[in-house]
Amino acid sequence: MNRAERAQMAMMLEVCAYPKPGNVDRCHDYPDTRLEHFLASAILAGPVFDAAEKTGGRVGSLIREAVLRTNDHAGGNTHFGAFILLIPLVLGGDIGGARRVVAGTDVEDAIDFYAAFGLTRVRMAESDDLDVNDPASTAAIRERGMTLADIMAYSAPRDMVAREWTNGFALTRRCADLLHSHGSGREAVGASFLDLLASVPDTFIAKKHGEAVAERTMQCAGEVLGGARDLRAFDAECVSAGINPGSIADITIAGIYVALGEGWQWDC
Template identity: 30%
Template sequence: MKRSPAPARADRAECGRQAFLWACSLDVQTRKPGNVSFASAGHGMHAATFIAAAAVSAGPISAAGATVGERIEAAVRAAWQAVHCNTNLGIVLLCAPLLAAFERGEGTTDADTLRGALEAVLQSLDLADARAAYRAIALAHPGGLGRVAEQDVQAAPTVGLREAMALASHRDRIAWQYQHAYGDVFELGLPPLLAARSAGDAGARAMQAAFLEFAAALPDSHIVRKHGGAVAQSVIREAAPWRARARAGAVLDHDPAFARWDEDLKARGLNPGTSADLCVAAALTAALLVPPPRLP
């Protein structure tokens, strides 16, 4: 008979579930140019679709005792069955190892310790995790993947999930996180979110600031896949002055030009989706370290 998870572990899993829901809610509460939000739909999708996907994914991705691969496959499948489109594959790929690390690391509230637990989880990923993740990717069928010579997602993997991510890390920033213990998440996105939490801010402006840190520093993998590197570099240049203003404490939602940039990106079909996924991972990390008082 399968044993039930110990209460302490189940409690940590529930904390993870709530943190995941909070991060996904914050994602669409915040205007992040080019991304879908309650302020602005886009790319044929609405914020309510993302909320619905998060609601059904939260249980599977935080299931106590589940492997990373099991979390990824079950969460993506639940989301697909609920909304019939890919809204959160990148989010799930990033958040599943974080939630496993939080659960197995006894709910650590220190960033360095959580990152150490995350590295241990990443090192433990095996072929079964890779097979489950590949099935999830095939189901979600994200746009612009193309074909590659080694460990293509349209074929069964023959290496562990971290090794498979290593082969994709030069072209995909989510895969890069698996190789570098989420360096972008902990070093770019997390600081503004933790600073806001310590100041009693619910996090919407900090989520925006985190997005701009990613958008102004990294060629967005989703844009690169669909439109090429030159277009991705142009978005970096557009994001840089907004990042400077966010760092200076400006309230960007009060500036009509910020909303116009959002709509302009969508009109050009440019979706910095990887930057948004990294934001959710950073928000989840912040919520695991300092539990939010309530959902936004």
């Protein structure tokens, strides 16, 4: 399959895997966001990925276009973080290429990204002084000459998806390696997701519930891996409390994309 198809496949395989503690999957939805919304996003984003592969383009404008296209359903933001990772990967082909794409971003990419951000309902940290809803932030970005890579570096201490842009897609690489080690099929996706969840606090959880909850969720995932906690019971607890590791999901999508390009098999 080509790069655009791999990106769509990665989005679909991630959401269909079960169980992924706390997240929408084939067995449970959230009240306002359902499995169908995630699958719709994967389909609606197809032309953006196709354009990125065939004609290239600017990272910021492609992310903005992906958000615009996937706002057509009522499920809210489903894949903003995934687009931040997938667009450079599709443009560059692999992690090495994505690093070069990131290094080549400019101020216009940053402005387009902030426009895309403003179209979502992504939770922001209270300390963020570049507010996507404040026109003065755009002026500040221009005055400071901030590239999109600079924006990600600014956000990296509080956002693990942005951190992938600053650390060379390290967790994306790790997720791909985990998929290879866990074998083929959807069980490998769930196992890789859990491994990541047990190794690093999810910053989406931290923004929504606080850092202590993110740390505790990571510890509980480790207890599942160690056999001290039941996986499905942990999943039910997370869903009941609205604790959804959305950033880990985004990185899992990027890891699936990379693994697919390396020959990982999904259809066993």
